[in-house]
Amino acid sequence: MLEQIQPTEDPLQMLIDNFKQFFPLSTNEQDEVKRLFTQRIVKRKVFLLQEGEVCRHYYFVVSGCFKMFAIDTNFREHNLQFAAEGDWIADFQSFYNEEPSRLYIEAVEPAIVLQIQHKDLLYLYTNYHKFDRNFRIIIERKLMEYQNRILLNISTNADERYVVFQKQYPQLINRLPSTQIASYLGITSEFLSKIRKKASGKKQ
Amino acid sequence: MLEQIQPTEDPLQMLIDNFKQFFPLSTNEQDEVKRLFTQRIVKRKVFLLQEGEVCRHYYFVVSGCFKMFAIDTNFREHNLQFAAEGDWIADFQSFYNEEPSRLYIEAVEPAIVLQIQHKDLLYLYTNYHKFDRNFRIIIERKLMEYQNRILLNISTNADERYVVFQKQYPQLINRLPSTQIASYLGITSEFLSKIRKKASGKKQ
DNA sequence: CGGTCTCTTGACGGAGTTCAAAGCTAGTGG
């Protein structure tokens, strides 16, 4: 397995570069980022959030990979999303309303994140126009992603959803066990196995 | 049917009140809203957006109801969302990237909307911190809604999704034909009919 | 080496679709 915990560049610089694609930060704003985001090293299978807790941080993933999921009454996991390098992750509902979460966020690989507390993010929102703006854009992009996923879920069968997943997240397909991908697609891992068999037969 | 095209209060005031629940607008900001949002009366079955067009406006629904949907290769409609009084609607992907949309937005009831153009919204974003902030919040709420829907789609069967829809949107259940609701839930209207029959049998 | 997790496979059952037909409703035009 790739155990590359060390990012190639400075994590905080990665974060600042991430903002640069929207509206770049001023020197002052960069200093605030450096002051308020703290780095955290996360081992595989460690949880950033568990059901019943309040989601206290908003996370920027520097390296590694996470899954956010719920567990139903039959103890089955349902993956809402994955987050790898450059992605943001949090349970907004819990984070903003400061209420207990129904979700888990767990490292599926050793990872490094930069985290910010609720009150510190509100401080940035209040004092710097640009953070409201940049986070608006970050969330808009996530919304488009979710919208496309809903459309896919209500309009196609599992075969097509798997093909789209392969195209959309080629960097994830070989990093995740297929049980996790099946959970994301809303099917059982047994059925995904049958889809893969059928597809590999067709290709050659 | 309720053909109440006339809203009970001034549409622009409704919009300003809608912002009030987040961060209320100053007099100056209210004036800008009055200047840049324009009212539009929409008859039933009229489209605000059709596939292939660029989504030129962001809409605030004053009265009436819309559906946003895609049409697949079998000419079937798939409802992404409904928007009634107080809701915002647009195809963000098309609106922000100024690219052709894959979606339709159609009035399912006679309606009144307030619309703003892309460039005017960017003007508000650029010149007033509060619009970036308020739209960030509006979109965060939509994101939570979408997230809950994805979780529901991947983790439950059609019976449960229909029960949740009834609880979540009681004001829509009797305004929409069940074909539209079935499309939103990702099932056929025939199957929804069977679900309803089963449920009505259980209740009494 | 033994345990745990992942992946595969098959037989069976259930959830949801397809197609066709019929009755019903509501909007439209004359």
Add this chain to the structure above:
DNA sequence: CCACTAGCTTTGAACTCCGTCAAGAGACCG
């Protein structure tokens, strides 16, 4: 105001997609 028509709703039979359960075969790690 009636007649017409398009769309909505229901129902049933046959079918497909996908889940459940059980078993076995690898892969990895301590």
